[in-house]
Amino acid sequence: MRRIVFSCACVIFGFAASFGAVTPKKKPAAVTRKAPVKKRVVARRSAVIPAAVRATANDSVAQWLNVPGTMENPAAMIPFFEQLYRLEGRETNEVLRVFHYGDSHTAADEWSGTLRYLLQARFGDGGNGYSHAGQPWRGYRRLDLKSWNSRGWYSDGLAGREGDGLYGLAGVSLSTERAGEMVNLQTEATRAEFQYLRQPGGGRVEVSDNGTVLEIVDTDGAGMPMAQKLALGEGPHFLTARTLDRRPVRLHGWVTENLRGLTWEMMGINGAQASVGLKWEDAGLAPVYRDHAPGLIVLAYGTNEARNRDWTFESYRDMFIALLDKYRRLAPAASILVIGPPDHQIRTRTGWAPHEKIDVILEAQRAACAARGAAFWDIRDRMGGKGAMRQWVYAGMAQGDYVHFTGPGYRLLGAALYKELMGQFSTFARVRRETMEPKTAVFAAPITYGQTNTNP
Template structure:
């Protein structure tokens, strides 16, 4: 595949000055409700050694090297992750403590007709087709690392990635790693001072870097006549400074099997060089009444095993889903009434995830237990932290989950700092 006359332009919504490079969304302050099991908020290492990860995180706070040090983390999940509130509540305090290496992976979700986190935008001119990893009607193209692919209907590309903020600041970035359909000729032409770098070069990844921070990057170019359309998967937006990169990959309705079906998914995740991979799936599996424990165990392995093989430098954290509820109906005096009852199959999913983690010496965070265990979905709903469907949380509910995950990570990190061992 070849592109002709491809250039990259940068557009800033506000003045792009070095002082804005560290600007971050602060998010909303949340308080943790009393019905959570705070004493259960621990990570079970199951024999996994996290000392190398914590050592690298520790070095970020004392490093004086001129070469940036990056600790990359990847969080993979379903609709709970796609919304972005949960992961933002983990990412921002990590970056405040250890350094901000950038927004990380952003995916053109809105262009694929689904919801997108509030702190970035991907906007395109012209008409584009798309594919999503969930839903049979979206299988005309192959999705990439973020579970999404967007493809221009014409031979013209006009695409803009921007960081957004609740304030007048922006999250500036000096580097972009663009994920796209595998090709050996992307892009054909690029003008100074914005340069293509050879860093981590492979068939589906092209890197760009420059000197001054910007808030927006615009890709504009012409696809050579007769060539197939170019699919774009997303981009990692980075500051070029030392710190944490926290990448989010979330898709509404996703199962473990969803990510196992994405071609070269583990290889693309490996391009982010993660030191920590968090997998938060299982809610959708709990609504599949035909799924057996053995089948689920195999589906977990179909995702986790390739990730471990492709990312040997990474530790893996599996998380369990919280209790949710099933929508049911009954007739009362000839009237159809809707009610909700706890989804008992969450227990099967939770125990299978915990068993897989224990069998393979992987860490596990039991969010089911931390969130309150049996009957907790009713408490979350009454507290206004769970949506009407008793499956999804409100924004505040997700921020509480993120806060608890951050606390669990930091408690384990502090144990390492105090004792020198994380196992």
């Protein structure tokens, strides 16, 4: 069923780049207004790309994506590849988790969803993993589940809303002080966890599955993140968390998994810069990382930083090194893969031109990865290099803002990264078999006088 949902979603949904808070609106005071004057709205037409130009652009995109071996420092992926190897060989019956942090490119869940689909098809479906509580901003979605909430919640942790940093694994939480507010999750899994913040004076939350109450969770206590394990039966699940009191409640999210396989857990935030991760308290993240240790952490930032004039090469490199150090502390056994920002362009007086500061961000990320032993994948180079976004727009693989991709474009990037990962994994698996597994006898014939009898 989830595969069907994924396939349908890939066709139906495009990229949703807008976001906003899920907050209750006050009823405006009654005022006397004049009848509005209707204005004629003229729809803005997109530029028509000639068929020949589109065909040429498609050929260019396909050629660039087929370039092999572009990952830098692939040796940093060995810990993750070892776990993949054991999972594929059925040497382990555990869940191998991938945490994918990033900005709006990640939050679309098109390329992360493509990677999830392809990797789970090969290594087993480990479930959804972590997902946000409800819908913390308009446009939030996961292609492998359905999540929504009532109107009386406030989103913490979004761009411009940084506070105490206790926002859970993905850096965003939902808060309310009203009774009867709900968050819902519809998915399939064999086990689940409800994550929230315990705080002084916190209210109670009723957690149910398919209409049956599972737990009454009291969130009152010393401030710290907590998790309530939930016993699930077989089949699809409709999980609901409903507040029971007019007291403060802050929810982080859900963890829904199967007993074995791989998860690719999307944790993108629209408008995010990499530095947001440094604002999340280690004390709030450490328990989650301990109980749900990832095998791979993916960091995909840079687009928003390129438009921030405050970043220099040195300041961004140093910040990114601190970010890598943070994730090393949280998950010392995990591999870290940094994905550089894609090409994007800005409008000038003479037309569209490549954003020059992408060069600075890319080189700063590359230097940080070299300093801390992380793998690096230059997605701009894979796209075709500086200025390649124009061809992606012409091919219908990127949007007219020359920043974001279309659904097919994101899925192409996801497939390209999957191909890169599996290429590197194949090399690792071959070397591992040659060097670590016991050698088999060259001949099966009997031994005669200390010599191998090669005669039939």
